[in-house]
Amino acid sequence: MxxxxxxxxxxxxxxxxxxxRMSGMRREAVLGQPFADAMFRMRAAEDVAWTFVPHESGAGGIAVFAFGEDVSARREEARKTREAERIATVAALGTSLAHEIRNxxxxxxxxxxxxxRLLERQGADDECVEALEVVEQEIRRLxxxxxxxxxxxxxxPPVAHATSAADVVARLRSLVTPRFDKAGVVLQTHVADVAFETDVPxxxxxIEQLLVNALEASSMGDRVKLGVTCSSEGVRVEVEDQGAGITDPELALFEPFVSTKAKGTGLGLAIARRMVTDLGGTLDFTSQPGRTVFSITLPTSPLSRNA
Structure with a gap:
């Protein structure tokens, strides 16, 4: 404190x-300055709660002691609680509606x-066939x-099993490679030789959601990189693309129904974060024009690691 x-x-x-340490200001720079002015300039002022206690003796010319408590962790916990409550409310209302729509x-x-099949047997013209294909595509999209x-x-709930980074990436490559090949985008992988426990599905x-997101942000000839590394903190997965980048820093990308794409559902990254959160990990990103990196960090102790 x-x-x-x-x-x-x-x-x-x-x-x-x-x-x-809490303010990011040196003692010499603030002594003699008005407390209100100094606190206004301090780093992350909103993360400090102050309590003022009169100093009755007045020794050293001090009339009041201000005790500052770092409440950033408490604030973040409250934010997560509010988010969880909001998601639970949306989920409860939407699940019933979703089932009613699906049927x-x-x-x-x-x-x-x-x-x-009827149009095919009757030899319908191409315009009718194309119109029906559009209807089918839209129904499948919904x-x-x-x-x-x-x-x-x-x-x-997650169920952990032993796996390896190489096995996870190999399965993902076989799953997404046809889509990458069709789009003319190169998928490059670099995988550490590490075994660990996690809910593999x-x-x-x-990771699939992040790869699809990277693919949709890419142009023909671009490269998407998938890397898996291991450290004392656990397993780290990075998906990097060469797209235009995320230009709005305030955009809540991991919120449901938030998307930068004209035809995006806004659920891909929300699902990815939900999966990572279920695994006890974190999902974040950095972005600039020509380079966006989404990173998954799993606090999972590796079972084995080869240099």
């Missing part, structure tokens, strides 16, 4: 080491398939949106 002594004029008379969508898709929402809203799903 930081301790700052303030005189009757409201100026700083003492400033301890903790106050220096008629399946029925509509079935009848579209029947119409396609069905995919419903499935993604249910995946986000109804997470299953959840980890694969999270």
């Amino acid at each position: 930081a301790v700052v002594g303030i005189d009757h004029a409201g100026r700083i008379r003492s400033f301890d080491d903790t106050a220096e 008629p969508l399946n029925g509509a898709l079935l009848h579209v398939n029947v119409l396609e 069905s995919r949106l419903v499935s993604e929402f249910l995946e986000f809203a109804q997470p299953s 959840k980890l694969k799903r999270a």
Whole structure:
């Protein structure tokens, strides 16, 4: 806890080491300065809660002691609690609605398939066939949106199994390579030889979402890099693309239904973060034009590691 002594004029008379660390300001720079002005300039002022206690003896010219407590962890915990409550509310309301939507969508898709066969037998013109294909594509898109929402809203508890980074990446490559080849985007991988325990389907799903996100941000001829490394902190997965970057730093990318794409559902990154959170890890990103990196950090102790 930081301790700052303030005189009757409201100026700083003492400033301890903790106050220096917490504020990012040196003692020599603030002594004699108005307390209010100094605290306004301090680093992360909103993360410090001050309590003022009168100094009855007035020794050293100090009339009041200000005790500063770092509340950043408490603030972050409160934010996470609010977010969890909000997501739970949305999930509870949306899950029932999603199930109600899915059934008629399946029925509509079935009848579209029947119409396609009828038109094929009757030799319908290309315009009719193309129109029906558009209807089918839109129904499938809505069905995919419903499935993604249910995946986000109804997470299953993680079940850890032993696996290796090489095995996870190999399975992902076989899954996404056709899409990368079709788009003319090169997928490069660099994988540390490490074995660890995790919920493999959840980890694969999270990385798959990041790879798809990187692919959609890429142009023909671009490269997407997938790397897995290991350190004392655990396993780190990075997906890097050469796209235009994320230009709005305030955009809440990991919130559901937030997307930078015209036809994006806004659930891909939300699902990825949900999966990573279920695994006890974190998901963050850095971005600039031509280079965006999404990073998963899993606090998982490796079972083995070869240099």
